[in-house]
Each structure stands twice: as C-alpha cells, then as structure tokens.
Amino acid sequence: MQKLYIIKIGGNLIDDKKSLKAFLEQFSKIKGAKILIHGGGKLAETLAEKLKITQTMIDGRRITNKKTLKLVTMVYAGRINKNLVAKLQSFNCNAIGFSGADGNMIQAEKRHHPEIDFGFVGDINENSINHELIMNMINLGLVPVFSAITHDKKGNLFNTNADTIAGTVAQALSKHFDTELLFCFDKNGVLENIEDENSNLKTINKQEFSELKSAGKLHKGILPKLENAFRAKENGVQKVFLINEKKLSYQIKLGNEGTEICL
Numbered sequence: 001m002q003k004l005y006i007i008k009i010g011g012n013l014i015d016d017k018k019s020l021k022a023f024l025e026q027f028s029k030i031k032g033a034k035i036l037i038h039g040g041g042k043l044a045e046t047l048a049e050k051l052k053i054t055q056t057m058i059d060g061r062r063i064t065n066k067k068t069l070k071l072v073t074m075v076y077a078g079r080i081n082k083n084l085v086a087k088l089q090s091f092n093c094n095a096i097g098f099s100g101a102d103g104n105m106i107q108a109e110k111r112h113h114p115e116i117d118f119g120f121v122g123d124i125n126e127n128s129i130n131h132e133l134i135m136n137m138i139n140l141g142l143v144p145v146f147s148a149i150t151h152d153k154k155g156n157l158f159n160t161n162a163d164t165i166a167g168t169v170a171q172a173l174s175k176h177f178d179t180e181l182l183f184c185f186d187k188n189g190v191l192e193n194i195e196d197e198n199s200n201l202k203t204i205n206k207q208e209f210s211e212l213k214s215a216g217k218l219h220k221g222i223l224p225k226l227e228n229a230f231r232a233k234e235n236g237v238q239k240v241f242l243i244n245e246k247k248l249s250y251q252i253k254l255g256n257e258g259t260e261i262c263l
C-alpha cells in the first residue's frame, strides 16, 4: 500500500510565525502523499477576548454559539487555512485548503449531550469523510489542508475538534493507504512529568494512559489528543505518534520520535 502521512498541527505553532515557517518547510519536503490538518484554538481565543465573546471549553470542546461560530469560521476556514496554503505554495508544495463543507469533505452531526448544549459543535465518524474525493486529490498530486470547520449538509457549519478530524480522516484513509498519523505539538511527546521535557514516554498503551490519568499527570489538551490517538489506532490507523513539531523531519527519516501509541 502507498504510504500516507496525516499531520496535525495546533494553535500554539500556528501563532508562532518563525516556528510555523520552519515546520511548513519540513512538511513540504516530505516525499509522497500527505495531508495537513490544523486547529487554531489559541488565535480564536485571543480574538474572542478582544471582541468580548466569552469562551467556555468542556471536555476539550469549545461551546460554540452563533457569534463564536462566525468567529471560528473566519479564523479557521479563512485566515489560518488560506495563510497555511499560501506558505506551503511558497515552498513549492501544491496545497489546496478546505473546510468540511467544500466538496462535502466532512459531514458532521450536531453534538448531542444529555446535559450540555455545545451549540454549533459537530461530531464526526469514519463515514463522515469523503475519502474518495480526498484520494482523487492525492492522486492528482495535491496536498489537502483541512480546517476544523465541518457541515451538516442542511446548510449549517459546525466547529469540530481538529485532533478528532485528524484521527477520523486517518481512520477513513487507512483502508486505502499505509497511514501514519502524527500529532505535532510543543512537547517531546507524552511527558511523565510535565516539568521535565526529557521525561517523554517512547510508547504508551491504554493501561499506561489510564494510570497516568488517574495519577493526575495528564491535563488540558493532552487528554482529548490521546483519546483521539487511541481511537485512531484501535480503528486501523497503521502508526500513530505524538511528536514535537520541531522534530518532524527526524520522524520522517527515522520514525522513532516522541511517543508511539500502542494497543
């Protein structure tokens, strides 16, 4: 099977111009099929504060009312997505940027929860992904770049966690490609001690994940990231890693950076 890299980047990197440029240069150099999936939660947060739109996160998801939906659509599907595509083009990488509504790429359902109304937050599963169109793009030599905006095919846009999009896209494409999913972020993988950058685990399985969680060693964004990483691995994604965004080219060359998800 043909190798496919699905690479996810988050808000911290997107906000750091110099590191982002270095990262996109490394990304552009990857030979063969690749997809970039991005968040941008940090920039959305900063702008919401300026516009005095109060933000609430529950279970790693942003409660998305009408005002927040307008804001995140502009930020994720507009500013960030187009900026990433332009930067990739400058490195001769033929990127093409999408929201989930474009080409019906990612169809979501409004998130249902017994007690909490998440507003315009969309849940997705493997069947939500238009894998045929994505495969066609790849076969044309294009590099798809996905934002965290999805739709319901009834005219509504939704906000969907970008780690979830990365895991689900990887899952859907793992039937057709030898897929490697890389969650790139600002730490050297899963750290046993958050204060010690060198305490990264080489591998993590579900049992170890539960133990670290119970011991209070995992907080904030790393929890949903790991949940998405395990779900992808359990559902057929061949390789899943959490790596430092600065080490992408080493991972592509040697394949042993950061923390590998094991079953």
Ligand SMILES: Nc1ncnc2c1ncn2[C@@H]1O[C@H](COP(=O)(O)OP(=O)(O)O)[C@@H](O)[C@H]1O
Pocket: 009, 010, 011, 012, 013, 039, 041, 184, 185, 186, 187, 189, 190, 191, 192, 193, 194, 217, 218, 219, 220, 221, 222, 223, 225
């Ligand atoms: N044990 C841990 N190992 C690594 N990161 C951790 C750990 N506990 C908490 N974190 C935090 O999780 C963050 C990653 O999640 P998040 O901020 O959502 O990433 P991104 O938005 O870049 O995808 C790290 O920057 C770190 O602050």
Ligand SMILES: CC(=O)N[C@@H](CCC(=O)OP(=O)(O)O)C(=O)O
Pocket: 009, 010, 011, 012, 038, 039, 040, 041, 042, 044, 060, 061, 062, 063, 072, 121, 122, 148, 159, 160, 161, 162, 163
């Ligand atoms: C529903 C939901 O929570 N969506 C996320 C989408 C962006 C994202 O995931 O950004 P990072 O990868 O930078 O965290 C949000 O609005 O924060």
